[in-house]
Amino acid sequence: MVIVGAMRITILSIAFVLALNHAARTTAREELWKAGLASVDITPTEPIWLAGYAARTHPSEGAVHPIYAKALALEDSRKNRLVIVTSDLLGFTRALSEPIARKLEQRFKLRRDQVLFTSSHTHTAPVVREYMVFAYGLTPEQEAAVERYSRMLEDRVVEVVRGALKDMAPARLSFGRGEAGFGVNRRVAGSKGYVIDVNDAGPVDHEVPVLRIEGKGGRLRGVIFSYACHNTTLTGEFYQVSGDYAGFAQVAFEKKHPGSRALFVLGCAGDTNPYPRSELKHAEAHGVELAEAVEKVLQGPMSPVSGDLRTALEYTMLSFAPPPAKEELEARLQEKDRGRQRHARRMLDMLQRDGRLPAQYPYPVHAAQFGKSLTLVALGGEVVVDYSLRLKKELSGNPLLLMAYANDVMAYIPSLRVLKEGGYEGGGSMIFYGRPGPWAEDVEELVVKKVHEVVRKLTMTNDK
Ligand SMILES: [Zn+2]
16 A cells, blocks of 8 residues: 555656646746837827828828837747837838838848738828828828828837837747627628628628737736727728727727737738727727727637747739720720829829839738747738638648738738629729729739748748
8 A cells, every 4th residue: 555655656746747847848938938019109290181081181180099109029049030010000001111121120130021010900090101192182291291201100110119129028928819799891792893881791700819928927018919800990081090999909908907018910801891880989899899809818728829930021923904005094084083083194104104004013921930839921901801711721730810901001902702793892992002903813822822832931941
C-alpha cells in the first residue's frame, strides 16, 4: 500500500512538474511579444467636405465626438514587427498611405509590408486626397482644404506610429470571435436591376473577431476588433463629423476599460449596411451592441497567439472591362446625371493627356502570419461579403482575422456573382471612383489566388 502510494505520488509529481514546465514554456513564448498602442485626434479644425455621399451640399458643421487614428505596434522575439494603423476615415487611398509609408521607413526603418493602413469607412469624416475628390464637384478652396487635411493626416499618422513604437512593452496576445447582428445585406433586385435597400435574406458576415492585448499581470491594454458592415448609419443629411457606429463602439469600450485602447478594423463590408439607420441614436446603439459583443469575447475562452511573425504585401494586377469609346464619353457630357457627366469629363481628360484609359490597377493583398495561431489577411478596396465567406472556408487551417479597406481603396471589389448581377457594388460605383468601367470577370479569381499565394508563402517560411 505504502509503495503503491509512493508510486502514485511520484507519478502525480512527474505529471505536475510536466504540466508546470508546459505552462512555463507556453507563458514564456506568449510573453515574448512586445506591443505598443497609441492614438491621435484627427478631428478637422475647419469646416471641410465630408466623404462618402455625393449628394451633400456644404462642408461639415462641428463634430459629434472626436475622430482618431490609432496604432498597434507588435514585435515578436526575433524583432519582426507589424504596425496596424486604424482610423475613423472613409479610407486610405494609396496617394495617402504611400507617402506616409515612406516616412515611416525613413524614420523608424519599418518596411512597407510591416505597416498596414486601415480605416472604418465612416461616411462622416473628411474627404481625403484622391478619394473620389472629383466626384463631389468641389471648389478650388474646398479642394485646398482637403489637401491641408491630408497633410495634417500624414503628420498625425507618423506621430501615432511613433507613439505606439515608444509604448512597446512585453505583452500577451489572444484571439477570439463573437457576433453582432445589425449588419444586413443591402443589395435588392429591383425592376431596373440591383438597388441599395434592405435584403434580410442576402449573405452577411456577423462575426466579431477580437485580438486582445494584455500587459503585465493580465492588465488589459487594448483590443483590435472587426465587423463587416458599412459605417453608414448616418446618411447624407448629416454634417457633423463622427466615427459612426465604429466610433461609438470604440468610445463605449474605452469608457468601460479606462486606460485601454479600442481599435476598429472593417471587414468585407462592401454590400452590408447597418440596420436600422439614418438617426444618431441608431449609430450609438449599434456601437454599444458591437462593444458588448467584444466584451463577451473577452469574458469567454480566447486562444493564445504565439510563434513568429511573418508579413508580406503583394500586388495583383486587376483588369478593367473594355472601356467606353470616346464618342460614348462625349455623348455622356450632354446627360443630366452630374455623376456620369463628371466621370465622362475625367475620362476624356485622361484620354487627351495619356492617349488611352488605364487597363489595369495594382491591387494590394497584405498578410501577417502569427506562428500557427493566427492568420491576418488585409485586402484593398470595398470588398463584398462573398470573399469573406469564401476565404473563411478556404483558409480554415488557422484562425483568420480578415479585413478589407486596407492600404488603398480604389473601388468596390465585387465577387463574380455581384459583378454579373450589376448594381452599385457590381460596377455602378466605378463612375464615382473615376475608373474607366467595371472590373473584368476574373476579378474574384485573381484576388483569391493572390491571397492563397501570399498566405502559403508566409506559412511555408514559418516553422513554429
Ligand atoms: Zn462604401
